[in-house]
Amino acid sequence: NAGVTQTPKFQVLKTGQSMTLQCAQDMNHNSMYWYRQDPGMGLRLIYYSASEGTTDKGEVPNGYNVSRLNKREFSLRLESAAPSQTSVYFCASKDGYIQYFGAGTRLSVL
Amino acid sequence: EDKVVQSPLSLVVHEGDTVTLNCSYEVTNFRSLLWYKQEKKAPTFLFMLTSSGIEKKSGRLSSILDKKELFSILNITATQTGDSAVYLCAVYTGSARQLTFGSGTQLTVLP
Numbered sequence: 357n358a359g360v361t362q363t364p365k366f367q368v369l370k371t372g373q374s375m376t377l378q379c380a381q382d383m384n385h386n387s388m389y390w391y392r393q394d395p396g397m398g399l400r401l402i403y404y405s406a407s408e409g410t411t412d413k414g415e416v417p418n419g420y421n422v423s424r425l426n427k428r429e430f431s432l433r434l435e436s437a438a439p440s441q442t443s444v445y446f447c448a449s450k451d452g453y454i455q456y457f458g459a460g461t462r463l464s465v466l
Numbered sequence: 467e468d469k470v471v472q473s474p475l476s477l478v479v480h481e482g483d484t485v486t487l488n489c490s491y492e493v494t495n496f497r498s499l500l501w502y503k504q505e506k507k508a509p510t511f512l513f514m515l516t517s518s519g520i521e522k523k524s525g526r527l528s529s530i531l532d533k534k535e536l537f538s539i540l541n542i543t544a545t546q547t548g549d550s551a552v553y554l555c556a557v558y559t560g561s562a563r564q565l566t567f568g569s570g571t572q573l574t575v576l577p
Contacts, residue, residue, distance in 0.1 A: 360508075387563070396475075398554060398567040399509070406563055414564065446508065453498055453558060455565060457508035 358382050362447050362458035369437045369465045377432040377461050379447030387450040388430040389414075390422060392443040393460075399446065405430055437465045468493040472555050472568035480576050483545050487571045489555030490537040497558040499538050500565065501529055504552040512540070512553075545575045 363378045381388065386407045391399040391414075401414030405424040419441060421433045434441060442465045448455040469492045479485055489499070498516045502509035513522040515531035515538055522529050526545075531538045542549055552572050556565040 396569055398470075398569040399556075399565075400567070401564055404564065412563075453500070453514055453562060454511050455500075456511070459507045 360447055360449055360456055360458035362445075362461050364461060365459065366462050367464070369434075369463065371438060371465060373437050374433070374435050375437065376434075377445055377447075377463075378429070379431065379458060380429045381447075381449040381456075382428065383449060383451065383456065384427070385449035385451050385456075386427070388424065389448040389450070389455065390420075390430070390432045391446045391448065392416065392441075393446060394443050402432065402445075437463075439465050441465050468557065468559055468566045470555055470557050470566050470568040472553075472571050474571060475569070476572040476574070478574045478576065479545055481546055483575075484541065484543045485545060485573065487540040487542075487553050487555075487573070488537060489539070489568055491555075491557050491566075492536065493557050493559045493566065495560045496533065496536075497560070497562045499531055500556045500558070501538070501540050502554040502556065504554055504570070505550075509554055542573075545573075547575050547577055549573060550575045 360381045389404040390402040403422040405411045408427045423431045445461045447458045473488045501512040513529045518533040526543045529540045552570040554570045556567040
């Protein structure tokens with residue numbers, strides 16, 4: 357009964373390094389989302405995927421790319437990390453109107 | 467631009483108190499409003515509200531929506547230390563593909 361699983365849980369990068377955040381859901385949901393959460397700013401949408409094979413930009417897509425690998429998996433890539441990308445990243449999948457969230461990845465870019 | 471505003475930003479109460487958290491919104495083509503509770507990690511779903519005036523209730527928590535005045539409230543009665551969390555309000559608009567979140571209310575319940 358895993359739900360939405362994110363890896364890694366923590367990551368420290370140096371400016372300019374790249375990395376991919378992984379997300380997988382086992383609930384057979386069509387829609388998946390990537391958010392970032394910064395202090396005092398709630399959750400902001402980076403990218404989403406309404407179904408396998410489609411992706412769309414959210415509110416803050418600059419500096420990120422995504423891949424909807426299959427129905428289960430939706431990855432977020434930082435090609436050249438910047439200190440402004442220090443944040444907590446959440447993946448979610450949607451059933452009807454309800455979004456279910458993973459436990460988050462805490463990313464620090466030095 | 468769609469906007470969701472929560473108040474207060476933070477609140478400290480003692481066990482047994484009753485609290486009211488507020489969420490107002492200015493959006494085009496409102497579809498539904500959701501409340502989430504966020505402790506240390508992932509936000510967890512509490513309520514979804516679509517119609518005005520119909521109270522949703524779960525134990526000590528309840529919520530109601532006013533679509534004319536464009537706000538929702540979340541009430542917690544007889545608060546417990548386990549209610550300490552950030553409470554997030556979010557709104558679906560249009561095709562209901564994207565949620566717009568407020569910045570949250572940090573609730574601290576002291577023993």
